[in-house]
Amino acid sequence: MRTNKQDTPQTTPRRSDEPIWWSLFSAGGVCVAMLVPAIALLVLLGIPLGLVSAEQLSYQRLHALVFHPLGLGVVLGALVLPLFHAMHRIHHGLHDLKLAHGQLAKWLCYGSAIVLSTVAIALWLLSAF
């Protein structure tokens, strides 16, 4: 909550950046619910659960799928948006648990999401082209 110390209305109100973070959180929430169960079951846990064979997760097949032009959408939906979703909840969770609040905690949370997303997109671009 931003409070005005002088008790006088500010002439130029500052535009809040909160809609950006809440939109990314919300879009990430949809992606977590829709995409994470399938990827966790079939890719990350597929071989231990016996749902797929090692041949189905072969290097050739996964390389062709992930670095296909549409694969960037998968990187955004399964990695980037869930990351912003998670860091938004952690930011608010730190406040709820009275561990940290204020600008530093906020920028550490969203900043790490931005940095890791950039790494993911750069990794994809380097291999796809």
Place this chain on the structure above:
Amino acid sequence: MSRKPYQPPMPASWWLKHPAYRFYMLREATVLPLLFFVASLLYGLYALGQGEASWLQYLSWLQQPWVIALNSLALVASLFHAWTFFVLFPQVMPLRLGSRTLPAWLMVSAQWAGVLLVFVALWWLLGGLDAHQ
């Protein structure tokens, strides 16, 4: 200006005091295993870009017991999150067909059908049909 409004004390353990608060915190905590899921994908993306040898190394890393445990936790957490997210949708954005509002159970079921559809689509992309012929 000089009034001192009463500020009730708020200990950091406030969320332990009511089942609804504990449920809220449990839902917030679903992002902790989700972070491990994201890290696993990031590692996988890196390994896939490095070549076949490192991809095979990644597949064997995925089969270590602690990795399986954390990814299983991420799976359960994502399903729990999905359940809380899906029941919210008809409340936040009720859909109307003419004068009738779509029943909540229908909207929730449609979203679970979406999860199933994504699962089947990925299974098909991974050659599920060929592998079981």
